Each structure stands twice: as C-alpha cells, then as structure tokens.
Amino acid sequence: MFFLKYLPTQSLILNYQEHFPDGAEPKIASRLEMLREASLLLRDLEDFFRAHDFSLTRFLICVILDRADEQGGLQHSEIVERIDVSSPVISRSLKSLIDERFVCVESETEGRRTKRNRLTDAGKARLQSLMPGYYEILLK
Template identity: 35%
Template sequence: MFFLKELPTRETLERYHKRFPGMRPEVIEEALHLMKKGSLLIRRLDEYFTGQGLSQLRYLILVVIDRQPDRDEMTVTELAANLDVSKPVMTRTLKGLIEDGYIDIAVHDKDRRVKLVRLTDKARAKLAAILPGYYETIQAAMEQLEADRA
C-alpha cells in the first residue's frame, strides 16, 4: 500500500534533485503517480472482494488454480510458488476456503505427502460471478489513468 495522500510537487522534486543530482525528477514523479494509482486500485479491489465475501488472497488462490489450462488442481507447493505469502498464511487461508466449500484437498496418488488443491463447483460458480466485476474495476482504473494523462 502507498499511504502518501499528497504527492510532492515538481518544485519539491527539483529541490531534491539539487541535493541528489543522480535523481531524475520526472522519473520519480511518474513513479509516485503510478504507485498512488496502483494503491488506489488495490483498495478498490479489496472493497470489491469484501463485497463478494472474499479477500484478495482468497480470490487469488481460486483464480490461480482456475487459470491452469490443462488441469484442475495444484499442489500447495505450487500455489505457494505463485503467491507471495508465508506458509502459515497460506495454510490458514486454505483452511478457510475448505470450510467455506470453495476447495477440496486430496492426497496425491503416488506421494501421500503431496496435497492437491481442487476447486469445487461452488468456487467455479463464484469465479464466474465475480470475474466480470473484477475486470470492470481494473478497466475503469486504467481508463481513469489514461484520462488523467490526456
């Protein structure tokens, strides 16, 4: 999250440039605007997912499994490799998804230590219901970004 509500002015960045000549004010200004817009988008998405009864992490776990083109399951290790969360957070989140009926976990046929995570029909229906709004939220944010640049 980017918590700075008011970005530094160009004049402020120019003053810093005098103190730190290697700094390029135009690049820093663009980056700060991008960080602020990204943070606002993340907040909008968090609000959207909350309204849908999910967190962003719960959504991401479901969609990462769903987007696999040739299979309908992933190992917990694969999920962890795709998401930047700690093992305890992943374990807790998967437990909640099981309790809510969004995923099932099975043991691998050949290696009983490997846990396979599968989406339930309820999860597939949930994704089908929320993906349009998810894409609309992102699209609206990008359209606003384009309008701000014009």
Template identity: 35%
Template structure:
C-alpha cells in the first residue's frame, strides 16, 4: 500500500531534480498518482472482501483454480506460480481456507509430496456470490482524496 495522501507538488519534485540527475518530474508524478489510486482501489476491494469474510489472497486462490479451463484442482506450487505470494503464505492461506470449508485437499496420485487443492461446493458458491460485489468495488468511484484538498476551498 502507498499511504501518502497528498502527492508532492511538481515544484517539489523539480526542486529535488537539482540534487541529482535524471529526475523526470512528470513521469514521477504519474507513477505516484498510479500508486495512490491503486492503493485506494485496493483498500476498497479489500474492505469489501473482508466484510464478506475472505481475504484478497483467499479470493484469488479460488479465482485461479476456478478459471482453469481443463482442471478442477491445482497443486500448491501451481497456485503459487499464478499468485505472486510466497509458499509459506500460501500454505497458511490454504490451511485457513480448509478450516473454513472453502477448499478440500486431495492426495496427488503420482507425487506424494503434492496435494491437490480443489474448491468445495461451498467455496465455489461463495466465490460466485462475491463476484458481483467484487466487480462493483473494482468500478466504484474512488474517494479522490487528492482533489478534495482543493486550493480554492482552503484559501
């Protein structure tokens, strides 16, 4: 998360440009705006999911399994490959999801080290029930906190 509410002014960045070479104030501002907007969006989505009892990662675990066209289960490693999280985190997430009854583990025939992870019926239904709200959160207008500090209002 990028927590800075008010981005630096262009003047500030240009002032910094004097200190070192290669500072491109406009490009940096664009990136900062991107970070801030995404953080607000992320918080919106996360709040929605949390209120529904799922973490982002739990939701995405269901996503990557359910969207697999020819499979109805994935191994832990396959999920980790699709989900930029470390395997220990995934391990804990899957333990939580199993405890909640969202997924079930099945033994992997060939490789006894692996476990196949499949959503339960409840897990699938939960996912489908949450999708509309997830999409809403994705498209909902943002607080736009930068613009709320309108200079004409404060002055």
C-alpha cells in the first residue's frame, strides 16, 4: 500500500486535465483524498495489530470464521474467496492461527478430505479482546 503524504494541488491536477473528461477534477481530488485517508487508516490498523502480536489478515480470518460459526466453519477455499489475499498468504496465516490454537481444523465427515476451519474458544476470546481497539481506530 502506498502512502500519499501530500496531496497534489488543484493546479497540478489541472496540468493533466487533457487526460480526463471536463469537470472530473473535483472527483479526482476527492478520490485522492479518499486514498490518503485509506492509507492512514491501514497504517494505523497495521500498527495496532503489530503492537498486539497479530496481523490484519489473521484478524480478518478470525472475523469471517466467527461469522461462519453456525455453518460449522469454512474451507480454506472459502476463506480465500472472502478475503482478497492470495491463497499462500491465507495458508501461512491460518497455520499460525492453528499453531496458536485460535483455529482448529475438522473433517466434515469421517474419512473425507474436506476440512473446515473453525474459531476455537481461545480464538473467539482473542478476537473479542482486539475488537475495541479495532473499532476505536475505525471511528477516529
């Protein structure tokens, strides 16, 4: 993720106006501001999770597994589908969550290769401990 420390001035944007339709400058300026705010928010979230020996990816996995608890958890492919992160990154994050006993893996039926990932009680407690700080950052 890039960080746009200083937004381009209106005159700089207008220097490139031949590349966008007439009247698009306010929308471009607005979107650049939105990207800057998103960059700051992501930076704050990453700092928060790093301070709590966690990561945003691991947190998001816990969130979607918590939501899927009534379904009996999720398969690896379903987690990848719900989080816009590559399968190898999800695999590494899931492995660390399993190693720390925040997630358990269960077979759907005996002898079947289909495995479902579920949040453990420890994982639910960890998620609940992170939620207040997470929401505090979102509400800044």
